[in-house]
Amino acid sequence: MASVQSRDMMLRIEDMGVTYPRNVLALRPTTVEFHKGEFTVLLGLSGAGKSTLLRSLNHLVLPTTGKVISAEFGTLNTSRMVRQHRCRTAMVFQHHQLIERHTALQNVLTGRLAYHSTWRSLFPLPRPELELALHCLERVGLAEKALARVDQLSGGQQQRVGIARALAQQPSMILADEPVASLDPATSERVLTLLRDICREDGITAVISLHQLEYAQRFADRIIGLANARIVFDASPAKLEQCHLDEIYHGAAGAVSAPAEPAVPKPQPESRSPKQLEIAQ
Numbered sequence: 001m002a003s004v005q006s007r008d009m010m011l012r013i014e015d016m017g018v019t020y021p022r023n024v025l026a027l028r029p030t031t032v033e034f035h036k037g038e039f040t041v042l043l044g045l046s047g048a049g050k051s052t053l054l055r056s057l058n059h060l061v062l063p064t065t066g067k068v069i070s071a072e073f074g075t076l077n078t079s080r081m082v083r084q085h086r087c088r089t090a091m092v093f094q095h096h097q098l099i100e101r102h103t104a105l106q107n108v109l110t111g112r113l114a115y116h117s118t119w120r121s122l123f124p125l126p127r128p129e130l131e132l133a134l135h136c137l138e139r140v141g142l143a144e145k146a147l148a149r150v151d152q153l154s155g156g157q158q159q160r161v162g163i164a165r166a167l168a169q170q171p172s173m174i175l176a177d178e179p180v181a182s183l184d185p186a187t188s189e190r191v192l193t194l195l196r197d198i199c200r201e202d203g204i205t206a207v208i209s210l211h212q213l214e215y216a217q218r219f220a221d222r223i224i225g226l227a228n229a230r231i232v233f234d235a236s237p238a239k240l241e242q243c244h245l246d247e248i249y250h251g252a253a254g255a256v257s258a259p260a261e262p263a264v265p266k267p268q269p270e271s272r273s274p275k276q277l278e279i280a281q
């Protein structure tokens with residue numbers, strides 16, 4: 001496994017573990033760093049802990065142990081810090097989480113809401129915000145669909161709107177949870193190419209969970225393989241060998257029970273179920 005480095009560190013998790021209620025151990029205490037501009041793919045069987053790791057990076061899932069340290073904001077130990085960190089950490093979801101009856105442009109503008117007070121966001125956003133949102137749609141090749149309702153777009157176009165919304169947030173980091181799981185192979189390739197190219201151009205750090213090994217090998221700068229709630233591989237795709245794949249894919253999938261006393265995540269104001277939070281984004 002690659003050693004933890006501090007060069008260009010964007011985010012570091014330290015001894016971070018997650019145990020869900022009913023003693024489900026989803027991530028054993030883990031220490032790892034994510035670096036500026038790096039495109040990291042999380043690979044693993046269903047239930048290995050990919051989504052849990054990904055979502056705990058911005059406290060959408062609350063770590064039970066350990067901590068998340070942002071290079072920009074420090075240890076995420078207050079709700080203010082978590083809010084600031086989330087503002088700069090955009091999310092892309094498998095099912096887009098767009099408002100279907102709204103236009104592509106309106107959806108992209110929701111990426112700007114974190115920068116405005118609730119009071120301010122009740123009113124139309126200023127012109128520079130509109131221009132930024134249009135520019136983001138342009139970057140994903142959908143400028144001409146700006147005024148189309150999202151439910152009239154294809155799955156691939158909807159995911160590109162999701163990426164444009166993430167870009168409108170002007171993030172330093174993008175977390176994408178199985179962004180191509182609902183798309184056909186050709187569309188998946190287009191979406192992943194777009195995401196990787198934009199992240200490269202803008203120096204955005206990306207952490208993406210994927211099921212397809214082939215895409216991980218083609219697109220990732222770094223692959224983190226998970227099995228049984230722990231990292232079993234962490235290096236560049238070129239270093240991924242059959243023995244690593246055996247470890248990633250032949251580990252027993254599914255729930256792992258925590259050996260010690262169940263540690264239920266601490267209740268916090270932001271602590272909602274992943275589903276609720278997806279809808280709230």
Ligand SMILES: Nc1ncnc2c1ncn2[C@@H]1O[C@H](COP(=O)(O)OP(=O)(O)OP(=O)(O)O)[C@@H](O)[C@H]1O
Nearest residue numbers: 020024026045046047048049050051052254255256
């Ligand atoms: N909200 C939850 N409550 C209880 N257990 C959960 C919860 N979310 C996930 N788990 C369990 O935690 C473990 C890790 O789940 P996780 O979703 O992180 O895996 P994954 O690798 O992302 O899987 P998939 O590829 O199917 O999305 C699994 O055993 C899962 O059943």
